[in-house]
Amino acid sequence: MATPYNHNKIEKKWRSNWEKRPVNVNDGSKPKYYCLDMFPYPSGSGLHVGHWRGYVISDVWSRYKILKGYYLVHPMGWDAFGLPAENYAIKMGVHPSKSTAENVANIKRQINEISAVYDWNMEVNTTDPEFYKWTQWIFIKMFKAGLAYEKEMPINWCPSCKTGLANEEVVNGCCERCGEPVTKKNLKQWMLKITQYADRLLEDLDKLEWPEKVKKMQSDWIGKSHGAEIDFAVNGSDKKVKVYTTRPDTLYGATFMVLAPEHALAKELAAGEQKAAVEDYIFKSSMRSSVDRLQDKEKTGVFTGSYAINPLNQKLVPIWISDYVLADYGTGAIMCVPAHDDRDFDFAKKFKIPIIQVIAKDGAENPDLTEAYTEAGVMINSGEFNGMNSADAKREVPGMLEANGIGKKTTNYKLRDWVFSRQRYWGEPIPIVHCGHCGAVPVPEEELPLLLPEVERYQPTGTGESPLADIHEWVNTTCPECGGPAKRETNTMPQWAGSSWYFLRYVDSKNKNELVSREKAEKYLPVDMYIGGVEHAVLHLLYSRFYTKFLHDIGAVDFDEPFTRLFNQGMIGKNGAKMSKSKGNIVSPDDLVRDYGCDSLRLYELFVGPPELDSEWDDRGMDGVYRFLNRFWNLVMNSKDSNVKVTEEMIKVRHKMIYDITTRLEAFSLNTVVSGFMEYNNKLIDLFKKEGGIDKETLETAIILLAPFIPHVAEELWSRLGHTESVFIEKWPVYDENKMKDNEIEIAVQINGKTKAVVMVGAEDAKDIVVAKAKDTIADKLTGAVIKEIYVPGKIVNLVMK
């Protein structure tokens, strides 16, 4: 393709100019705007055009904010600890510190090709001891606040990654990273008490300008439910079984009870000849993998031989054991009301347990229920509650139970505490010393960072011990409290530790004394706009909110939500599939930048589709935006010395252009902003042909509007128009509605809603004039009486004919 402009040359020129004279200057008078990209982990395969998309979107938004007069906080850094980096290092047979440094260098080179306005003075790297010093500091603060605690329990274990995982890292029973089915392993783990923040994490979602989808995912993940705990006495024993239910209104309909196989009383309650069957069932379910348990919906179970007493009607209900009840939710035991719960219904049908209806839609019992009735209705078969609305009974029953000392109102959450230990090398050492005398003692804050020791062998052991456990000279230490012999904690932190707070550090990344200074935090935080993929909806984004709330509570920052606004860009695929190495459909930006230039690629990344939706990549689309750039270039170059007189039409096009581009940009409809540029370019080219040129102000306006999108071309054309300063010190243009108005407007003439013709009318014409003109134009088609005339100014005339 012929090149009227040499993109390689001008892009190189402007990149170096911006380095010498940055366009984003903090002169102390401007309000700040913090626009943040989710920082990448430095993978070995580099960036593809899908990664570019998010960075381009955030850079366009950032440069727009500069032109709107903000001082922009727009940093970039590296999420370099964690499994992906370590697994890559193992595969390549190099030490992770080495491969990480190499990958950072490569990705940084690729990111620089985007020409984003990142402020590299703020750069952070989670593996830098000066950074992870504060990751460890936060852990110690949490430990001191009682939020970090040790517990031995069966946790999710990935046999391939050879480490424990958090609940959030298990997807459909498999490891989020490698896809291997997760098993259970009994391990002593460090846990973070995120559950203590469950209510605030839930309620504060309301404050956030986030996609509803992400808020919903978080709120579902927290999973708050309201209900009651009810004590069932075991018949012929002094034991009690506590159940949790969200449907206390259905208590009269409880015809059996089920305990999770792991329930403390499960074995104890086995009576008589059921003993062997119960032990067999408990053993078998302990052998089943979580994937099995998830996939197999067919109910299984075993009767214990014991009965409990329904506290309301004193009826005996059989106690069963089944793995459809989860041990770690609620009390691990449930009362079962088959008439009003799908799962209980299935179970009762299979094991021929009576079904008693206690709620009916219209108060009339249905003698043969074919499925559970889970809606609200009128209470029946429920003693003193008969005739009451079930919604009222739901409120009344817990109060009555509480008054009689057999239950109480309560809430439950699906959210679990965060399993925080990893049995891997490449992470922040947990700054704890285990002393036989003093227990778990934090490393004194002044001794931070606790450096990750250099080792020869960093491969995971698979035993549940971290590779650090082998380094005896590191492990063996003295207790900071009593001075006696002690051992260091050898587990490391998960990948999410550094990313949970990195956005705070950027604004004060070199501070030796504080995580972030009070002054800088107040000035530059929190993040105004956060841009990245949706895959972190309940991982990174939930953890970051938790960390921020904690840091708020200890007075480190004065806000308690990190990201005011969130935008998730859609993924880019090719040949109908997500881009991946294994599919072989990766499109690398490097060649496209070389052949078409950075500006063209930036435009196409936006033009490819609505930014929030997944899009299909087509290299040929590059030609379209490239042609547009050349046409615009030619238009400016051919007009700049034409000295054409400005016409009313040029002024009108200019103001309409400002209006359209600005409203579309504010609506984040970036694909239509690009098509808008193309449309206005076509209009200006038509005007050029008519008038022999375009006035300078209109050209300059177009260049400023385009500057966030195609910064190099914009700067180059700006300078060719005679400017010596950067286009980015200009102000975003403002439109004047009065100057956009047309005197003559086009109106569609419809009969019964179908367009028959188009007619030109005066913009200010009254309805009767417009209607008369409309009738005139389609007189031959008015074959019947017009019974109604509708005029929507500026749009249509609709003549309703019988």
Place this chain on the structure above:
RNA sequence: GCGGAUGUGGCGGAAUGGCAGACGCAGCAGACUCAAAAUCUGCCGGGGGUGACUUCGUGAGGGUUCGAGUCCCUCCAUCCGCACCA
């Protein structure tokens, strides 16, 4: 199973309830050229008509409305999230 998103030409996609298909890609025709590329101009949903036109058309079927891609109801398909949380 539950929840959400999406569904419009050959393709990517536009359309505050008001001319469906903007803008772009691909295609076709023409100009320029010895020729090709590039560039420029025109055409470009289906059926009917030489034509002005006409008719059908936004996953399917109903409905509301003067008027529906857009709002309501019932389905279908694809993708995503959650998945025995009592």
